[in-house]
Each structure stands twice: as structure tokens, then as C-alpha cells.
Amino acid sequence: MSASAEMLLEVSQEIKQEIEAASGNEIFIRAQLNNKDIIEEIEVLARGNSYSAPAVINNLMPGEIVIHNHPSGDLTPSAADIRLAAKMAAREIGFAIINNQADQIYVVVEAGTKKEKQKLNKKEILSYFKKEGKLSQELKGFSERKEQLITAEKIIDSFNQHQFDFIEAGTGTGKSFAYLIPALFYNNLNQARIVVSTNTINLQEQLINKDLVTLKRVLDFDFNAVLVKGRSNYLCLRKFKNFKKNFDNQELELEEKIFYELDDWKKNTESGEKSEINFQLQNKIWNQIAAESDLCLKTSCPFYSNCFFMKARKKIYKADILIVNHHLLLSDARVKDDTGSVDRGILPNFNHLIIDEAHNIGEIATDHLGYPLYQPLMDNWLKRLSGDKKSLLAEIREDIAFTVDSDQKRLREILDKKIIPTTQKIRDLIPQYFNELKNLISNYKDKKITIDDNLKNNPKWNEFYQTAEDLAAYLKNNFSFLQIIYENLYLGLEAETDESEMKIKSSLNRCQDLIKRIEFNLQAEDDDYVFWLESSYYRGSEQIVQKSAPIDAGKFLPDMLWSKLTNVIFTSATITAAGSFDYFYRETGIKKAEELKVESPFDYSKQAELLIPLDFPDPGNKNFLKELVSSLKKIISKSRGSTMVLFTSYRMLSYCYNNLKSELEEKGIRILSQSKLSRNYIMQEFQSEYQTIIFGTSSFWEGVDLPGDLLKYLVMVKLPFPVPGEPLYKAREDLLKSKGLNPFYNLALPQAVIKFRQGFGRLIRSKKDTGFIILFDRRVISRSYGRQFLDSIPSDCPILEIKAKDIIKKIEDNGV
Incomplete structure (x- = not known):
């Protein structure tokens, strides 16, 4: 193809009418080509303003072409056009620009070869999930579940139609097999690599060591599955x-x-x-x-x-299905997006992605899109550069000795009179930089403070600002001098195996990154980000971290990841809030997706009860903690184990632990507290030792699987609302207000409901499990919003409004 109007002959008038209907503004078009590269069919995907339109490119296929108009008539590609064209090229999709009269076209990227994808046979695949199917022959205790069949059918449609799907499948649906079997069939038919991303190690290990091993025996064809880990x-x-x-x-x-x-x-x-x-x-x-x-x-x-990593990488490129975690998925996407190179990431090209435990994806994306700066990061760079006889500067000095005499003096002067003094100045400024941040935050009672105009007017900020500018300037000088050494000592030589060359390139790259982090956080002026200072403890000492995060990660994700894929399936037991996917649409930035909700197949009417003591103080009451300690003591003394207590803060957990530990230990009951022990240790001890109780916070609300008698009593102390005063939350509140949305109903409540549902789901993990969920937060009954929490749990779960003392009788009647 070339810059020829012949391509438009059959559709020119139709496109022109669409542009006129959009008042001459930009439109975004999907086009099909015939075998003579003439456009024969178009579909308008989006409409914008006079200078841009949304790039809706989720389900485009190789061999198609996307077209948008430049109302100005100038068909020269903008920088944004070039970036988008490059992404389209990686997917073998063409990209072109037209004028408003639709009689001129400029093809930026040629369309690839149109590939007809073979569709999945729905009847064949669904037979695996029937009671007489092949899964039933391999899985002990298998039972046909209509919820699993519905989920699998939706996933088959997703692959066949190249859709984006949001699938909420309740606990026990068997969603891993529901997506793995169609995925493996699709790969076998079309040689289309498929990536499955999870949030927890537990699920990764289940998929790779259990589910996929089973499917090796079940399926009639072979496949290669690989668990991908970072370098x-x-x-x-x-x-x-x-x-x-x-x-x-x-x-x-x-x-x-x-x-x-x-x-x-x-x-x-x-x-x-x-x-x-x-x-x-x-x-x-x-x-x-x-x-x-x-x-x-x-x-x-x-x-x-x-090389172990290179061997693993070769396996990755030969794999049919890749199991990754969300952190690696997003790190890979960000590296490729930042560098514009698909070769810089860990993962090979792929068009099909399944995101399990999808409710976490927005939070993890927020972390990956930030630019934190903390002292160990700078210290590690400095240590490699200078500090001992194995450092980079020591190696450079040795390498200078092997240059010709005319260069030795000049390079030694740069090293001794420029780089070393500059490095020493940086070494002096780093602790000063972080000490001044520490002094700055000491004026505030909060451990997290937003960098705003009030803070910038603080005299201590001005003092810090000067130190930060000095540090950035010395880093830039250091970079410049190192660059001179690199260009004169290593560049152009056949020295690819020279470790000094490699180390200096690494040091230059890391130095650039540090400069970017300092300046980005110092200016704190990007409207899409929130900036704050955070005080935390690292290895026993206080550490001040400069943090920044996108206020709305969903604004970045489509361009960084979703736009490069033709098919994405998001699934979790908890995606919706109040039965709606609206919050998840905002989290992911996706505008349109197919939706499915299926309930858990467990019989909650017989397996569980939610107990709510209505005579308990409100969480805001000064007696709440005192009454909580008293009730927990009675419950734990009676249950003597098989109990997990979920808190919403370390402060509350520590208070209860400190007031219960001695008395319960005298009774032979041990509290495994997250304030004292690691999560992994707690899980190991709880499963191997009798009369142990878990006290956990945030990370125990999800990803914990304790079936059978291991867990019979689940206590949720409070509804898990986010902390309202934190900088990121406050910035999101302000963003929603600016859009005319209520922050409580569009942010705090959806987050709390989803977290509550995750916590609730820790109790019943199989059809044989039974137990009680005890919620000490009566706001689910007394407040109007409480209905959203109760409506979010399985509809057949009994909800009992009782007195606190009657909880003990329920436990006694349960056979303890």
C-alpha cells in the first residue's frame, strides 16, 4: 500500500458522512481490506474532538487497518500517531490517516497478512465439564456444576469473538479449569500463546503443579506450560x-x-x-x-x-501457556511501553491474556506506575560506583592504565578531578537529603503527608528543595563525566565481554533513573499523580520515602497494556460491588466489556451463618475495643482453635493481642499474630499445631485457603473501609468530586464491599466446610449503606442478628 486514494474508492462517501455526523471532529475507524488492498467495510469505533479521538483497539485483528482523520487536512503523523502505529504494527494491524473529505490517505503502517482463526467447538469443550466427561474420570469427588459450565461457555465465546470479558465466578465454581481448558484448546488450534496472570503464589503453584498436571492426563493433545519468574x-x-x-x-x-x-x-x-x-x-x-x-x-x-535465566527464557518462548503474577505482567508492560521495544521485557509477544484474582490489578498497577525514592536505592547505586577496590571507579582507573599515553592524563584528570570529587559530594548530600525530609515530616503527626502548596510554603521545604536541586545537579555532572569516560574508554571497542563497560552503562542508566525520580517527586506538578512523604521502619530504623502514584491507574492501563491485546478475560470471585462492575471499569480504564456473574455452587444455607451482635458498641464508640477484647476472649476460650480474626489495622490488632496473649497462653492457646510473625510462618504453624488462633490484617483478608476443620470460626472485627486521610485516597476523592461523583459511594464503599467479600470467602472453601462468620460491626444493620455488604454475600447464607453472649451458645451447639 502507498499514500493512494484508491484504497478509499468504495467507502469514501460513507466515511465522509460519518465525519460530518461527528461535526467534522476526529473519528476512529476499523476497516477491512479485500485481496486487492481496497477498503471494503468500515466500523466507527470512537468519536472525539477536533484534535483527538479515543483509540478503541481492543478486538482488532491482524490484517485489518485502523484509520482516523486529521480535520486540519495535514496527514503528517503526530508523535501520538507514531506510538500507536508502532503498537498496531506489533499486532500486524495497519494504521492510516485521512482528511475530512476522505479523498486522501496516508498509510503509516501496512496491514499484515489476514489470519483466519479457527474457532473453538463449544460442544466438544463443554463435554469435559459434564458428569460423564473426562475431568470426572481424573478428579476425585468431581461433580458437574452449572456455574462452571456457564463460566466455561462464556470463556469459549471470549476466545472465539476476541472479546474483553469481566467474569465474576463465586468461590467453588472451578474457574481455573473453566479457563484453562478453552485456553489450551485455542492454543492447540491457532498456535496462539496465552498468558495467565495471578496475584498470589498459592494460585500460581496450584495452576502449574496441580491443575495443568491434571490436564496433561485429561487432554488428547500435548502442551507446554511454564511458570515465569523475574530475572x-x-x-x-x-x-x-x-x-x-x-x-x-x-x-x-x-x-x-x-x-x-x-x-x-x-x-x-x-x-x-x-x-x-x-x-x-x-x-x-x-x-x-x-x-x-x-x-x-x-x-x-x-x-x-x-545460564539459568537464559535457559528459562528459552522455555518461555517455546511455551503454549505462561503462568505469571500481576507484578511481573505489569513490570513487563511498563518496560516495553517506556522503551518502545518488545525485546526489552521478559515475556514474548502475546495477544490473549487471562487475569485471575483480577480485583487486585488496579492496586498493583498503581504501585508499578509510581516513582518511589528511598535512601537504600541511592546507597546501592553509590556503593557500586565507589567505595572499595572492587568498585566501578577502581576498575576504570585500572582500564585507563591500558590506554595510549596521550589519553591517560586527560582521562585520569576527569576521574580524579571531576568524577571522584563529584561522587564524594553526592555521598555527603544523600544523608543530608533524607535527614531534611525527616525533619520536614517530624512537624506532622501523620506518617504520610501530601506534598501540596502548604507543605511547599514551609521554610523547611525550601531548605530541602535547595539540597535536592544540588543533589540532582551533582548527579547530572557525574553522569556527564561518566559518559565522557564511557565514550573515550569503551565505546567503539570490541569489548562486549568487558565487565567495566557493562557496569558503567548500568551505572549511567541507574543514575538517569535517580535524577528522574528526584526531579519528578521534587516538582510534584504532574496533575495525573499524587505526591507524598511517608515514614516507615526498615530493619529497625526509621526511613523516609518519597512516593508518587497515579491517581487513576485506569487512565494509563489501556495504552500501556490493553491496547496491545485482542482478548482479555478478567476473573475473580469478587469483582462487583452492589452487583455492578462500574468500579472495576474505572479501575482498569476499560470502556466496554462483556459481563458475567455466577454465584458460588456451595450451599451456604447449610454450611455457614453470618452472626451480627446488635448489642455491641458502634466501632466509633470508646468502649468498642474493650468490649471486643472481652468477646474475643470468650470466643477463643470456647473454640480453642480453628479461628481466624481479621482486623482492619495493626493498632487494633496489637491492642487485642497485648490484652489477650497472657491469659490465653495460660489456657494453652497460642495467638499467631501478624504484628509479631510473618504470614508464611503463621500459615505453617496454624496448619500443623492445635489450639492456635490467627490474628491478621490486610493480607489475610484474601488468598488464605484453610479448608475443613482448619477454619470453622471467622471473626471480622470491622467493615474494611479504606483509611480516608491517606494521600492517594484523598487525591482520588478530589478527582471523583471534580467529575461530580460522590467519593463515598464510588470509592470507599466499593473498595470496602469487595474487601469484605474477600474476607467472607475465607471460611467456606469446599462443599464439606461449615462454620460461622462473626461480624462485630453493626453498621451493616444500622446504616443505609450496610445493605450493600449484606447483599454482596451469597444470597442463601443465613444472617442472624443476635446478642453478643449468644455467640458462645452457637459455638457450643456447633459441637466445640
């Missing part, structure tokens, strides 16, 4: 060689026992994955031997043929 999870053999050398030369502070255990593991490991290590190893030790993207020599590395 830092793998041992770097080259770095380990240097690590061992430093140990042998007594330049490494490490216990001999740990080193020899590590060395023995290195000799015997097949995957080189950190998760294989079964002895205690500090992160700071692992970081010295872990693979890193910017310190990788790739094919020039002497260990390339045995």
Missing part, C-alpha cells in the same frame, strides 16, 4: 564466580557454613532458582549473586550456554 530469582554464574573469588580472598564477610551450603547448592541445582534454597540466606547475600538485566553480558558471557 532476580535466578543465580548468575558469572557473579557467583566473582563472589567465590572474594570469599577465597577473605574480602567477603560471610560465615563459612553459609558459603559452603551455597556453593554446594550451586553445584547441584538444575534451575538455579532462589526458591530451591532450603537454608537461611540473607537477601543482601542473594543480591550479590542474582541475575540482573543491566549487568548481563548476554551471548558474550562465558557462562551463557549454562
